[in-house]
Amino acid sequence: MEENLLKTCLYDKHVALGALMSPFGGFIMPIQYTNITDEHNAVRHRAGMFDVSHMGEIFVSGPDADKFVNHIFSNDIRGMEDGKILYGMMLYPNGTTVDDLLVYKEFEPNSYLLVVNASNIAKDYEWLCAQKDGYDVTVVNESDNWGQIALQGPEAEKYAVETLGLAKAAELGFYTYYRTEDMIVSRTGYTGEDGFEIYAPHAVINEMWDTLLAAGVAPCGLGCRDTLRFEAGLPLYGHELSDEITPLEAGLGMFAKVKDKEEFIGRDALVEQKQAGLTRKSVGIELQDKAIPRAGYPVEVDGVQVGVVTTGYRSISTDRSVCVALVDKAYTELGTNVEIRIRKKVFPGIVTKRRFYETNYKK
């Protein structure tokens, strides 16, 4: 089992820093270097960097690339300017989710970069190849060639410009990017803070990591990446989204353009689901108690299960026990009283928004 795990180009750096390493998405990844709370707070208040080289980079190009990407993607890429980025999903015909991803409009016609979840790289690549019949496109999985560092936090811009010398980074708006000869720099992230994701070949990424570390940027593991994205209301595939959950159920309908677009894979199923009415929906739940709701714990009303927790924590930024749960529609109104079963006891909770922390994105 262990020997089948992939290593990112920064693996040796993590080990040298004494990181706690654990399997994630087929890779052996750093969970924490010091502890999750300190790393979480570094990103919220200063700056932190994550090795996210495990993420997948799939390039789509060719005469039909515009049409093809719009066919497999739930968001609307028509009229997308070069250097823009859109978040959305690839869906199965039944409306459930193949993966959630970023689509980068490249700086030449009919050319896109799709950034996908590590655990889904092989599945996504096969899915894309299986859909491209009748489209004149080339799909290339370049995941092995690219490393990636996410530099996140209110001081991220300062470090990008002053430490890495990426002067143009300061000019980037949220969800835009630029390219250099060997680098992609985008104003994106998965923490709820301002920041950048920088894609480059392995040697460049290694050098960048050392430079940022020497400048005092905190190395941060996947442990706090999860607490940060959770507080910011961002979904994680396998939890809030999966091949059993549609974007409508996940409360991500704004990224599935069923009205604007006449066609994309899964659209008909979403239209049908909308017309029939959702039977369940993702909500936030806050507990009064300090007990911590965790993924898989049942949500109950009057002793009857009405849902399940998809992610939960004692929120580091707000010091509240909160979770996201997929709950029967009848119990999804804000303020609804529910209970969460945690081991032998049930704890009262109240339905809230799914975002527990006010995000600080650059406009």
Added chain:
Amino acid sequence: MAKTVEGLYYSESHEWVKVEGNVAVIGITDFAQHAMGDLSYVDMPEVDDELEAGEEFGAVESVKAASDLFTPVTGKVVEINEALEDAPELLNEDAFANWIMKVEMSDPSELEGLMDAAAYEAMCANE
């Protein structure tokens, strides 16, 4: 490295037991708190709960995960350490000085099935 204390009994699930007459004072080991990292919550039983040896009686939780606690002895809970409700980090600071619950033992012979410090250290060395 994780420390142990002589004169205590140890369970395979990383609880320690200190015997005070017919009362078992129970906590988690330094090895356990170290493995969990910073604790943010301790789920404790209620006083008067009747527990069977091997039964789950609560949990300790870090940011990342919950770890169930199992009572090494059968008996009735006579006291819980309420200080842990507001300060779970006490277990990180000193896992042996901060007990979790006290159980009035109904079968003290169960202690014979537990490990001493040396045997427990040897077990941890293999984990």
